[in-house]
Amino acid sequence: MRHDKINFKKKFDLSGRTIIIIGGLGLIGKSFCDVVAQYGGNVVVVDKNHKGMTAHLKYLRKYNINCEGYSIDISKKKEIKSLLNEVLLEFKNVDGLVNAHHVKPDGFFESFEDYDEHTLTKILEVNLKGTILSCQIIGSWMALNNGGSIVNMPSTYSIVAPNQNLYEGNKMGSPAVYSASKGGIRALTKYLAVYWSKNGVRVNDITPHGVWDNHEATFEKKFNDLSPMGRMSFNHEVASGLIYLLSDASSYVTGHNLVIDGGWTVW
Numbered sequence: 350m351r352h353d354k355i356n357f358k359k360k361f362d363l364s365g366r367t368i369i370i371i372g373g374l375g376l377i378g379k380s381f382c383d384v385v386a387q388y389g390g391n392v393v394v395v396d397k398n399h400k401g402m403t404a405h406l407k408y409l410r411k412y413n414i415n416c417e418g419y420s421i422d423i424s425k426k427k428e429i430k431s432l433l434n435e436v437l438l439e440f441k442n443v444d445g446l447v448n449a450h451h452v453k454p455d456g457f458f459e460s461f462e463d464y465d466e467h468t469l470t471k472i473l474e475v476n477l478k479g480t481i482l483s484c485q486i487i488g489s490w491m492a493l494n495n496g497g498s499i500v501n502m503p504s505t506y507s508i509v510a511p512n513q514n515l516y517e518g519n520k521m522g523s524p525a526v527y528s529a530s531k532g533g534i535r536a537l538t539k540y541l542a543v544y545w546s547k548n549g550v551r552v553n554d555i556t557p558h559g560v561w562d563n564h565e566a567t568f569e570k571k572f573n574d575l576s577p578m579g580r581m582s583f584n585h586e587v588a589s590g591l592i593y594l595l596s597d598a599s600s601y602v603t604g605h606n607l608v609i610d611g612g613w614t615v616w
């Protein structure tokens with residue numbers, strides 16, 4: 350079709366589409382729910398946490414869209430299967446899946462040498478296994494039905510190593526297992542992008558970086574010094590990218606990693 354026959358604004362429209370957002374009560378997840386609702390999509394908010402779910406759903410309903418909340422553990426296959434059944438009963442279809450969950454259990458910041466095996470397993474189970482399972486159960490349904498768009502979330506630390514200078518004199522850090530879990534997600538996305546390329550399911554990544562969340566001042570100062578743009582990001586800056594990847598605006602994009610990092614990984 351000729352470009353002058355295309356309504357480009359409409360390409361971003363999600364009206365009538367049902368998008369499942371795992372980790373939908375998190376810092377970035379909440380802004381994802383918001384932007385999907387603003388573009389007319391039905392929002393399925395999924396989170397292990399249920400505190401704040403009712404208030405979040407009430408907030409989203411002001412956009413006159415359908416939304417429901419489900420509290421499940423994304424590392425449990427049985428719970429994802431029940432989730433899909435419930436969503437299909439309520440919404441009839443699934444058009445998008447966003448994996449915006451991760452976990453920071455006790456002991457997350459421990460040194461590599463002393464890292465506890467249970468903490469390590471928990472991180473791999475939620476971050477990596479949870480993303481694989483949700484793609485397996487929900488993505489496979491999409492591939493067998495009407496297709497759709499999947500967005501997973503690796504990290505800048507699956508592209509580059511954390512600069513250890515960032516953590517000097519503060520309580521922050523980023524463990525090796527986090528990088529490893531996120532590297533696995535990037536590999537999974539590339540695999541599934543090709544695997545489902547003929548089934549109408551596009552699979553892409555969004556990689557955020559340094560999303561501001563009341564960080565301690567010493568950390569923020571160091572971050573700003575190391576960032577090409579000289580500042581942290583905001584969750585809404587990550588959310589704008591989601592609409593591109595979920596909607597028809599990115600109809601020829603699959604396997605891509607949309608890096609929203611203020612230039613962190615390019616110098």
Ligand SMILES: NC(=O)c1ccc[n+]([C@@H]2O[C@H](COP(=O)([O-])OP(=O)(O)OC[C@H]3O[C@@H](n4cnc5c(N)ncnc54)[C@H](O)[C@@H]3O)[C@@H](O)[C@H]2O)c1
Pocket residue numbers: 371372373374375376377378395396397398421422423424448449450451452475479502503504505556557558559560561
């Ligand atoms: N915030 C950043 O700067 C940043 C940078 C790079 C990558 N990321 C990635 O972006 C994604 C979102 O990050 P965020 O900052 O919003 O994190 P967050 O910690 O604010 O939110 C994560 C959400 O996942 C939920 N969750 C945890 N375990 C779960 C489970 N077993 N089942 C279902 N839900 C579970 C939590 O309850 C929480 O609401 C994560 O994958 C993270 O690794 C974030």
